[in-house]
Amino acid sequence: MRARYRRILRFAARYIVQTWWFELVLPRFGLARFAARGRTARLTRIAQRFHVLAVDLGGLMIKVGQYLSSRLDILPPEITKELAGLQDEVPPVPFDAIQRLAEAELGVPLERAYASFDPTPLAAASLGQAHRARLAPIDAADMGYDEAVVKVQRPGIETIVAVDLKALRRVAGWLSRVRFVANHVDLPSLVEEFAVTSLQEIDYLQEANNAEQFAAAFAGDPRVAAPEVVWERTTRRVLTLADVTAIKINDREALLAAGIDPKAVAKQFAAVMFDQLFRDGFFHADPHPGNIFVTPVERVADAAGAGAWAPDAASPASSAGPRASAGSPSSTDWRLTFIDFGMMGEVPDGLRRGLQQLLLAVAARDGKRLVDSIRGVGILLPSADTEELERAMSALFARFGGMGLAELQQVDERELRSFAIEFGETMRALPFQLPENFLLVIRSMSLTSGLCSSLDPEFNMWDAVEPYANQLLRDERGNFVQALGKEALSYAGTVARLPQRLDALADRVEEGRLVAHSPRIERRLAKLERTAGRIVSAVVFVGLFIGGILLRLDEPVWGVALIVVSAIPLLHAVFGGVFGRRGPR
Numbered sequence: 315m316r317a318r319y320r321r322i323l324r325f326a327a328r329y330i331v332q333t334w335w336f337e338l339v340l341p342r343f344g345l346a347r348f349a350a351r352g353r354t355a356r357l358t359r360i361a362q363r364f365h366v367l368a369v370d371l372g373g374l375m376i377k378v379g380q381y382l383s384s385r386l387d388i389l390p391p392e393i394t395k396e397l398a399g400l401q402d403e404v405p406p407v408p409f410d411a412i413q414r415l416a417e418a419e420l421g422v423p424l425e426r427a428y429a430s431f432d433p434t435p436l437a438a439a440s441l442g443q444a445h446r447a448r449l450a451p452i453d454a455a456d457m458g459y460d461e462a463v464v465k466v467q468r469p470g471i472e473t474i475v476a477v478d479l480k481a482l483r484r485v486a487g488w489l490s491r492v493r494f495v496a497n498h499v500d501l502p503s504l505v506e507e508f509a510v511t512s513l514q515e516i517d518y519l520q521e522a523n524n525a526e527q528f529a530a531a532f533a534g535d536p537r538v539a540a541p542e543v544v545w546e547r548t549t550r551r552v553l554t555l556a557d558v559t560a561i562k563i564n565d566r567e568a569l570l571a572a573g574i575d576p577k578a579v580a581k582q583f584a585a586v587m588f589d590q591l592f593r594d595g596f597f598h599a600d601p602h603p604g605n606i607f608v609t610p611v612e613r614v615a616d617a618a619g620a621g622a623w624a625p626d627a628a629s630p631a632s633s634a635g636p637r638a639s640a641g642s643p644s645s646t647d648w649r650l651t652f653i654d655f656g657m658m659g660e661v662p663d664g665l666r667r668g669l670q671q672l673l674l675a676v677a678a679r680d681g682k683r684l685v686d687s688i689r690g691v692g693i694l695l696p697s698a699d700t701e702e703l704e705r706a707m708s709a710l711f712a713r714f715g716g717m718g719l720a721e722l723q724q725v726d727e728r729e730l731r732s733f734a735i736e737f738g739e740t741m742r743a744l745p746f747q748l749p750e751n752f753l754l755v756i757r758s759m760s761l762t763s764g765l766c767s768s769l770d771p772e773f774n775m776w777d778a779v780e781p782y783a784n785q786l787l788r789d790e791r792g793n794f795v796q797a798l799g800k801e802a803l804s805y806a807g808t809v810a811r812l813p814q815r816l817d818a819l820a821d822r823v824e825e826g827r828l829v830a831h832s833p834r835i836e837r838r839l840a841k842l843e844r845t846a847g848r849i850v851s852a853v854v855f856v857g858l859f860i861g862g863i864l865l866r867l868d869e870p871v872w873g874v875a876l877i878v879v880s881a882i883p884l885l886h887a888v889f890g891g892v893f894g895r896r897g898p899r
Contacts, residue, residue, distance in 0.1 A: 315477045318371060322481040325367055329360050330488060354392055361396030372404045372440045373471070374478035374512055381508060381753070406438035411469050412445070419549040426450070427547060429460065437604070441475075441516055441656075442467045446557065453546055461557040462544060471516060479509050507753065511599075515656035518553035524655035525555070531594045538586055539609060539651040558651045560607035564768055572610050574648050579608055580769035584778040586650055587762045591755065592670060592782055595661040598652055599754035601761050603768075607651040659754035665691060669755070673782060681707030693752065 336356065340349040368375040383397035412435075417423055424431045429448040436444045447464045454460035468474075486501040514520050522543045532538040539558065547554035561568045563583065566576050583606070590597035598605070661669065668691035675684035684707050685700045766773045 315473060318373075318474070319477050319481050321367075321371070322375070322478065323484060325364070326481075326485040326488070330485075332356075332360075334492075357390055357392035358396060361393040365396060365400055368400060369404075373474040374440070374482075376400060376404070376440045377512060378478075378482070378508075381757075404438055404440050406435045406443055407468055409433040412443065412466050415469050416464070416466050416552050419552045420547065428462075428464070429454070431464070436463060440468070441471055447554070449544065449547075449554075453544060456546075457542065457544060457556070459556060462547075463541070463555050463557045463559070464547070465518065465553040465555070467516060467518070467551040475512055475516060479505075479512065482508070504753070511657060511754070514658075517550055518548065518656075519550050521654075521656045522548050522553060524658045527596060528598070528652065528655055528658070531590070531596060536611075536647075537582060537649055539649050540655075541651070541653055555653070558607060558609065558653065560609040560651060562603055563606040563608050563650070564603035564765060566769065569608060572608075572648070574608060574610065577770040577773070579648075579650075580766040580773050581778065583650060583769075584762060584766050584773075584775070585781075587758065588778070588782050591661065591758070592666065592673070595663070595666050597659050597661070597755075597758055598655065598657075599659040599758045600654060600657040601652070601758060601765065603765060605652065605654040606765075607653070608648050609651045610648045657754070659758065661755065665752070668692070673779060676776075676779060681705075681709075691752075 336349045336353070340346065364379060368379045379397045379400040383394050383400065413424055413433075416427075420427045427450065429450050431448075432446040434445075436446055438444075442465050444463050444465045447462050448454075449457060449460045449462050451460075482505050483502070486505040489501050522545070525540055525543055529540040529542075532540070541555040541558045544554040544556070561572060561574075563579065569576050569579060587597070587601065668687065671690060672684065672687040675687045682704050685704045689700065763775050766775070766778070
């Protein structure tokens with residue numbers, strides 16, 4: 315663990331010093347052009363070497379790379395592009411180590427806990443790995459099914475996470491002493507937010523609760539499903555869930571074979587993600603293709619003839635094709651099944667209202683309103699000069715507003731690259747301070763956009779936003795009318811009481827009992843009086859001191875006396891503001 319810690323710090327120190335030398339030192343000696351000449355290759359090399367380090371170390375380093383790849387606001391595109399392909403895939407842990415950990419957690423041998431347990435992992439990631447299993451008969455009778463997926467934490471991962479977070483905090487402390495970095499981003503706060511998310515991700519009890527909360531939010535919604543938790547076989551380091559494996563959302567061939575239109579999947583997926591973000595305030599922050607399945611379902615007629623929904627037994631991709639070919643596409647329907655709830659985000663009411671305003675600004679293609687809403691959300695510090703950002707946003711909407719991915723691909727690459735560089739420089743020059751959980755919002759929406767575009771090259775996020783913007787506008791008008799009514803009632807009450815209050819005021823004026831109190835003005839006047847007194851003392855000190863120096867040549871005794879006496883007004887001028895503060899503040 316010490317070697318791991320030192321390796322992370324050595325990597326960070328090396329490239330921090332290199333960046334400091336090229337970006338700060340050389341420009342001060344007139345070598346800015348020389349430093350800029352190899353910047354692209356230098357940044358790409360740093361990102362590539364971090365990629366190698368992350369894959370080699372595993373643990374949180376892969377998560378850090380994925381986290382950094384979404385930071386388009388503070389990192390240049392050369393780095394974010396290189397890290398975008400970093401996958402959370404590592405070699406699996408030997409089964410005997412997994413078995414020992416699982417048995418220690420569950421308190422019984424695996425053969426007693428489950429009817430069967432596949433030693434070959436279904437998936438292996440940096441924090442844990444998943445295995446297929448069959449529930450023991452008693453558990454299967456309670457749950458109503460026997461196929462399950464068991465997530466088991468990688469042995470020793472808690473120690474690795476603690477070491478990685480310690481190293482990240484140290485690096486953030488170094489960078490926070492660099493004025494340019496500190497003015498643009500609060501790195502220690504970002505590391506702490508990342509730490510909270512990471513620690514929650516290795517607590518499987520938290521993930522189980524998240525799964526149930528997510529399922530409750532979409533209860534009765536035929537579009538969405540989530541796996542049921544088998545609590546009897548779940549601990550902080552072992553998580554047992556119903557096996558809901560089906561067609562991976564980005565498997566276009568399997569979707570088409572099952573009679574499912576990928577374009578419809580993209581549209582519905584975007585709508586579900588927007589519901590989580592803008593309606594529920596509780597959203598899946600890691601919606602990559604491995605965490606979402608498309609599950610075909612059949613409409614089954616019950617005895618009364620009413621429609622009911624039931625999973626299709628042939629829903630996995632391996633058998634979806636043959637079954638789909640037997641019937642028309644209209645005979646089946648489907649739903650989105652989410653898994654892996656370790657990384658979830660919550661949007662407080664205040665932030666959600668701010669995001670809604672931001673959404674309205676995007677839908678209206680209004681650059682100034684967008685910047686105002688960004689500031690309202692708390693992303694920009696109050697001191698930020700947003701004139702350049704407003705100009706950049708207006709240019710963005712004017713040139714690329716409303717374009718989908720397919721249309722953007724038709725734009726001249728040089729124009730797109732030039733605009734991206736200029737826009738990125740404008741963004742990175744501003745002092746950003748992201749609110750809590752906002753990085754998860756960015757990550758979630760970025761993955762959503764990318765996944766929808768892979769399903770439908772003509773997918774347009776602007777069109778997906780439109781229905782929500784329209785609904786928000788309707789809600790906003792309704793709220794405005796309601797607020798206007800309340801305000802009118804308040805004014806009516808004030809007007810009704812006004813004659814009586816005017817009579818009382820006139821009586822007090824006639825009787826000479828009208829007194830105005832302003833504590834703030836009184837405090838300021840007192841402060842001004844103290845300041846004026848100190849200024850007078852300073853003037854008296856200067857006069858006595860200079861007079862003493864001049865008089866000392868002819869009248870040494872009087873000269874020294876004046877210099878000594880001048881110390882009295884000097885003390886008052888210096889310390890009068892400290893000892894003169896009395897009374898309430």
